[in-house]
Amino acid sequence: MISGKLDSLTALESLRARLRGERPRDAAVIVIPAGTCGRASGAEEIVAAAEEVIQEDGLADRVLLRVTGCHGWCEMEPSILVEPRRTFYPRVKPGDVPRIVAAAACGTVAEELLYSDSKTDQRIERQEDIPFYQKQVRTLLGRNERVDPTRIGDYIAEGGYGAFARALHQLAPSRIIEEIKAAGLRGRGGGGFPTGRKWEMLAAQPDGQDKYVVCNGDEGDPGAYMDRSLLEGNPHAIIEGMLIGAYATGANRGVIYVRMEYPLAIRHVAMAIEQARQIGLLGDSILGSSFSFDISLVRGAGAFVCGEETALIRSIEGEVGEPRQRPPYPVQRGIRGRPTLINNVETWANVPVIIEEGAERFARIGTPGNTGTKIFSLVGKVRNTGLVEVPMGITLAEIVYDIGGASATAVKAVQTGGPSGGCIPARMFDLRVDYDSLQAAGAIMGSGGMIVMDQGTCMVDIARYFTRFLMDESCGKCFTCRKGIQRMHEILDDITNGRGKPQDLDLLEELALAVKDTTLCGLGQTAPNPVLSTLRYFRDEYLEHIVNRRCPAGVCTALVSFAISEDCTGCGRCAKVCPTGAIAGERGRRFRIDPEKCIKCGACRDACRAGAVGVVPGPERVERKGRGCPA
Amino acid sequence: MPSLTINGVPVRVEEGTTLLEAARFLGFPIPTLCHMDGLEPYGACRLCVVEIGEGSGARLVTSCTYPAVEGLRVRTASKRVLRARRMIIELLLASSPRSRTIQDLASAYGVRQQRFRQENEDCILCGLCVRVCKEQMMAGAIGFSGRGSKRKIVTPFDETSEVCRRCGACMYVCPACQLRCTCAEPERALCGACENLQPPCTERHDDMMCYMAPCVACEIDRD
Numbered sequence: 001m002i003s004g005k006l007d008s009l010t011a012l013e014s015l016r017a018r019l020r021g022e023r024p025r026d027a028a029v030i031v032i033p034a035g036t037c038g039r040a041s042g043a044e045e046i047v048a049a050a051e052e053v054i055q056e057d058g059l060a061d062r063v064l065l066r067v068t069g070c071h072g073w074c075e076m077e078p079s080i081l082v083e084p085r086r087t088f089y090p091r092v093k094p095g096d097v098p099r100i101v102a103a104a105a106c107g108t109v110a111e112e113l114l115y116s117d118s119k120t121d122q123r124i125e126r127q128e129d130i131p132f133y134q135k136q137v138r139t140l141l142g143r144n145e146r147v148d149p150t151r152i153g154d155y156i157a158e159g160g161y162g163a164f165a166r167a168l169h170q171l172a173p174s175r176i177i178e179e180i181k182a183a184g185l186r187g188r189g190g191g192g193f194p195t196g197r198k199w200e201m202l203a204a205q206p207d208g209q210d211k212y213v214v215c216n217g218d219e220g221d222p223g224a225y226m227d228r229s230l231l232e233g234n235p236h237a238i239i240e241g242m243l244i245g246a247y248a249t250g251a252n253r254g255v256i257y258v259r260m261e262y263p264l265a266i267r268h269v270a271m272a273i274e275q276a277r278q279i280g281l282l283g284d285s286i287l288g289s290s291f292s293f294d295i296s297l298v299r300g301a302g303a304f305v306c307g308e309e310t311a312l313i314r315s316i317e318g319e320v321g322e323p324r325q326r327p328p329y330p331v332q333r334g335i336r337g338r339p340t341l342i343n344n345v346e347t348w349a350n351v352p353v354i355i356e357e358g359a360e361r362f363a364r365i366g367t368p369g370n371t372g373t374k375i376f377s378l379v380g381k382v383r384n385t386g387l388v389e390v391p392m393g394i395t396l397a398e399i400v401y402d403i404g405g406a407s408a409t410a411v412k413a414v415q416t417g418g419p420s421g422g423c424i425p426a427r428m429f430d431l432r433v434d435y436d437s438l439q440a441a442g443a444i445m446g447s448g449g450m451i452v453m454d455q456g457t458c459m460v461d462i463a464r465y466f467t468r469f470l471m472d473e474s475c476g477k478c479f480t481c482r483k484g485i486q487r488m489h490e491i492l493d494d495i496t497n498g499r500g501k502p503q504d505l506d507l508l509e510e511l512a513l514a515v516k517d518t519t520l521c522g523l524g525q526t527a528p529n530p531v532l533s534t535l536r537y538f539r540d541e542y543l544e545h546i547v548n549r550r551c552p553a554g555v556c557t558a559l560v561s562f563a564i565s566e567d568c569t570g571c572g573r574c575a576k577v578c579p580t581g582a583i584a585g586e587r588g589r590r591f592r593i594d595p596e597k598c599i600k601c602g603a604c605r606d607a608c609r610a611g612a613v614g615v616v617p618g619p620e621r622v623e624r625k626g627r628g629c630p631a
Numbered sequence: 632m633p634s635l636t637i638n639g640v641p642v643r644v645e646e647g648t649t650l651l652e653a654a655r656f657l658g659f660p661i662p663t664l665c666h667m668d669g670l671e672p673y674g675a676c677r678l679c680v681v682e683i684g685e686g687s688g689a690r691l692v693t694s695c696t697y698p699a700v701e702g703l704r705v706r707t708a709s710k711r712v713l714r715a716r717r718m719i720i721e722l723l724l725a726s727s728p729r730s731r732t733i734q735d736l737a738s739a740y741g742v743r744q745q746r747f748r749q750e751n752e753d754c755i756l757c758g759l760c761v762r763v764c765k766e767q768m769m770a771g772a773i774g775f776s777g778r779g780s781k782r783k784i785v786t787p788f789d790e791t792s793e794v795c796r797r798c799g800a801c802m803y804v805c806p807a808c809q810l811r812c813t814c815a816e817p818e819r820a821l822c823g824a825c826e827n828l829q830p831p832c833t834e835r836h837d838d839m840m841c842y843m844a845p846c847v848a849c850e851i852d853r854d
Contacts, residue, residue: 264820303778320775325674325696476775476782479755480677483722486780487747507746514718517691517711 005280008288009165012156015279019157028104031055031081035070035232037225037262040096043078049097050080062105066154069144069233069268072387073132076115081127081145088127090115118405128502132384135403137365139373140349141389144233149268152275155236161281163355164243170287171355176248177203180351182195182359184371189216189307189344190417190446191522192435200333202249205339207258211251212340213242215348216312217258217265220304221418222469224449226375227345227385231258231265234349235272239295241348243281244355246293249341254295255316260302270297304473308497308521309342311475322475323521346375367393370434374445380414380452382406390433397429400452410454411536419445419466419473419525423459424532442533444526458555459538461543464492464529474523481524484515488531496556500546508536554615557600564591564604567612574604574613574625632699638708650694650705651679659707662716662736664693664723664806665757670766673758678719678736682706691715717742726750730807753807756782760801770794773801 001326007011028048034043047067054063060239076090080097082104089100089110090611096113103110115130116125116400147154150168155161166175181196204210215494219227229240242254247326256273273295276282284292298316305311306321313334315321334340350372354362363371370392378388382404383385390399400406400414413423415431422443424431431437435445453462467489474480491508494500512528519525535542551559564574564583575583575591582598593604605613632741634643637654642655649672654661664676674696683705691712694705705710723733725747733755737743756811758775761784765771772795778783786792 138814306777325672325693327698327700472779474779476777476779477673477675477758478677479675479757480719480722481724482756482782487722487725490748503746511718514715518680518715518719520674520677520693529757 005278005283006287007280009169009592012165012287015199016156016159016162019153020540023157024061024064027062028085028107029064029066029083030101031068031083032102033069033071033077033079033081033144033233034067035229036262037070037074038077038079039264041074045094046080046092046097047077049094050101053098053101057101058588059101059105063101066148067253067496068147069149070141070229070387071145072136072138072141072229072389073384074386075384076386078316084108085109086126086128088115088125088130089113099318101435126255132386132388132403132405135390135394135398136389137373138389139345139353139365140230140234140375141236141387143237144229147234148235149233149235150271152236152272152279155234159356160236160352161240161243163352164240164247164281165287167244167355168247168287168291173203173250175246176244176355179355179359180248183354183362184359184369185347185350185354185362185374186370186435187344187375188346188350188447190444192445193342195347198331198343199245199249201329202251209252210253210336210338211249212253212255212335212338213246213249213251214254214312214316214335214340214342215242215256215345216307216309216342217256217262217269217345218300218304218307218312219259219262219345219356219447220307220473221447221449223379223451224377224447226247226387226448228262229375230345230349231256231262232268235265235269236276237352237455238269238345238348239276239282241271241351243286243293243353245341245343245348247291251341252293253563254293255335256295257296257300257306257312257316258297259306260299261300264586266297273297303475304469305475305521305523309521311521312342312563313340320475322477323523325520346448365391365437367432367434369436374433374448376433376448376450378404378450378452380450381411381454381457392434393432395429396424396431396433398435399450400429404452406411406454411452412455412457413459413464415443415451415453415466415530416449417444417526417529418449419469420444420523421446421449422529423453423462424533425537428537442529442536444529456553456555458496458551458553459534459541460492460496460551461553461555462532463530464489464496467492467527470527471525472529478518478520478524480515481519482528484511484519485524485527487511488515488528492531495542496551497558498544498545498549498556502546504546505535505539505542505545550617552617554617559617560600560615561595561618562598562600562602562604563614563616564593564608565612565614566590567577567610569606569610571609573607573609577603577607579603633699633703635699635701635703635705637705644699648699648704650681650683650692650697650699653699654681654694654707656690660695661707663695664732664736664740664755667759667763669802670759670762672696673762676755676757678716680712680715682712713740716740719744722747723755724730725783726752726838727755727807729753730755732806732840754784755807756784757806758784759804759806760784763800763804768796768798768834770796770798804832 020624032047050065078092080089080092087109099110116123146158164280177196187190217227217231282294300306303321306315308323309330310319311323316335330340366372373389374392375387375389379385384405388403409426411426413425415423424443438445471485471489474481491504512531516528544552554560570588580597580599584592632643637730642849659828661679663679665673672695674693679694680691720737720742725745738789761773784827
């Protein structure tokens with residue numbers, strides 16, 4: 001138990017020594033990742049099973065249990081990691097737990113439950129030896145494995161708040177900013193603005209009244225959850241980063257803004273703030289110094305645009321989340337008119353690492369100008385879905401093929417940077433993943449979403465999907481964002497429905513460039529990216545839709561037809577499920593689909609046991625409706 | 632006092648001046664829909680975009696909200712600006728073709744067609760009515776609700792506002808709806824003062840600050 005406030009550096013260090021001393025020395029530790037992703041795949045049952053086994057078999061002094069946040073490999077969850085051997089068990093079922101616990105207690109391995117590599121067919125014991133982990137540099141995610149996010153003691157015993165204590169007692173604020181600048185840290189939310197320079201600007205603002213530092217946790221990209229895993233798995237690292245930032249810039253107030261859709265992250269952050277306050281790491285005169293700082297938690301109200309910093313400020317003030325013109329920049333005039341520094345979750349999490357390890361060591365990872373690691377959420381058509389943390393400057397091929405395990409023949413493109421990112425075709429996968437290369441290729445780093453697409457993905461449909469998302473999420477203040485995105489969606493919708501006209505592509509491009517040029521905030525300025533990048537790299541697919549009225553990927557229902565092949569056994573199941581009675585035939589012979597009646601719902605394909613119902617990307621007569629002036 | 636150049640003409644302006652004010656001071660025309668002197672700049676219609684910066688760093692910003700900064704080089708009618716402005720007018724025309732203001736703009740900028748699906752929306756959500764109600768009439772009776780394509784101007788909870796004193800300023804400033812008073816369709820009306828043809832404003836307020844001249848209700852009262 002930890003009680004009382006820490007009033008000095010020595011008090012923190014002696015607490016750390018005590019916590020470390022209390023840990024049993026040669027006990028095995030069963031580590032179970034139970035972030036939102038883990039819980040969704042049943043991690044809580046595994047935790048309950050492990051608790052029961054440890055209790056019943058009286059192993060409490062030999063086997064410890066640690067419930068942590070996400071480790072990254074969501075595809076294999078619920079998983080168990082056994083320390084100190086670092087044995088990794090994927091997709092654990094509650095029934096497997098007794099064997100794993102027994103093996104852990106004797107320091108052995110439950111061989112048959114280990115991960116088996118599909119390429120070599122060999123079982124691999126240690127997590128580090130698994131191909132998924134081999135190319136990763138897990139500076140941040142690796143820490144998730146070592147702490148229970150609900151216990152500040154875990155974090156302190158692992159050296160937590162040591163970087164802050166060192167900064168507070170040994171480094172002058174200007175020295176800390178120099179360190180961050182030397183490390184070359186750039187904003188991980190997507191913009192890539194040098195963090196040190198931002199800090200310097202806040203530090204230059206006059207002291208005396210309130211100054212704010214804000215953690216932006218309004219992660220809204222579909223399919224991206226890097227920030228969630230950090231907030232859930234290691235909230236104290238964020239608090240420590242903010243403490244260092246506040247001390248370096250002279251800020252006295254902190255805000256962590258977490259989107260409402262992350263209940264577990266909100267719970268863990270709220271607990272962490274409370275715990276830090278109780279032992280005096282937040283509040284007045286921290287660690288006996290003259291530095292005072294406190295953090296409040298603000299829950300987002302469900303708008304994507306609130307991730308934009310001026311909209312975020314308005315949201316924190318309790319107003320409608322709507323961006324405004326910069327300048328004045330938030331660092332000049334932010335929350336309630338006071339200077340405000342906003343950094344992304346991942347940026348804050350990197351701060352203690354830099355102070356702890358030194359700028360030089362941090363800068364050695366990655367490439368010059370793009371230092372450190374970046375977490376990506378790798379989803380879509382890959383074998384290893386999950387969060388991957390890689391050094392900046394790694395190639396897309398390494399992420400998609402080597403880490404993600406995607407098949408090189410099937411992959412068509414990867415979409416980086418969330419809904420407002422761009423699609424990069426497979427032939428360009430030797431592209432280095434850093435802020436500048438991605439930008440040059442028409443995509444963005446964004447906060448780190450990475451969606452892998454294969455030959456079964458229609459690029460026009462993808463552009464339409466993302467445009468739809470952005471159309472719904474546009475705040476509507478800017479006329480060109482509100483109407484421009486709506487019109488882009490309208491044209492894309494026409495194309496995917498077979499109503500496209502050849503001149504549509506030029507209009508689409510013209511409109512996209514105007515939207516990019518004339519909108520106020522990042523949402524509007526990047527919204528045309530999915531359209532422009534697919535037009536740039538997959539123009540032939542657009543033309544197929546418009547000229548030949550064919551969807552090559554077989555996705556756009558208006559441009560495909562359903563047909564029954566010779567494999568048909570004549571069972572008649574398809575005819576039975578068809579809602580429009582479009583399928584007819586004699587039992588025992590090949591059935592036929594009447595294209596006039598078929599509504600392409602796909603029920604027949606799902607019902608067919610012989611796999612005889614297929615999608616043919618074929619020409620089809622469509623009713624033509626024009627757009628434009630009626631006159 | 633920052634000094635900047637607009638279309639190559641050097642100008643010194645007071646701190647806090649916007650690019651729009653500076654350009655208009657020099658006589659360079661910049662079209663606007665959501666701007667009005669005396670109201671807080673909002674930057675919604677995007678028509679007033681101008682180009683700032685050089686080379687690859689050049690970008691468009693709305694002149695009504697961008698402050699005059701020392702050393703800035705502004706172009707109010709570059710190719711890029713005009714191309715963007717024409718597209719904005721085309722989008723406006725596609726959504727609110729009945730507005731005389733928008734028709735005039737299209738004519739002035741040579742926009743002779745629009746290539747999108749025709750809509751008849753009237754309101755362009757420029758927010759002038761919201762700002763005039765709050766900042767000049769001190770009422771704050773109307774505001775925005777919803778986001779994106781669901782955004783609209785309403786009274787709180789879409790109910791008749793108690794702070795609205797039927798002054799008509801919202802209709803007076805509106806650049807889009809030519810049929811400003813919709814009393815024929817009370818369910819669409821923000822105001823609805825003429826429904827009972829009683830002058831409600833004079834009963835409650837000494838200073839009417841009324842823009843609805845001639846007001847049907849007042850005229851009847853006078854008889």
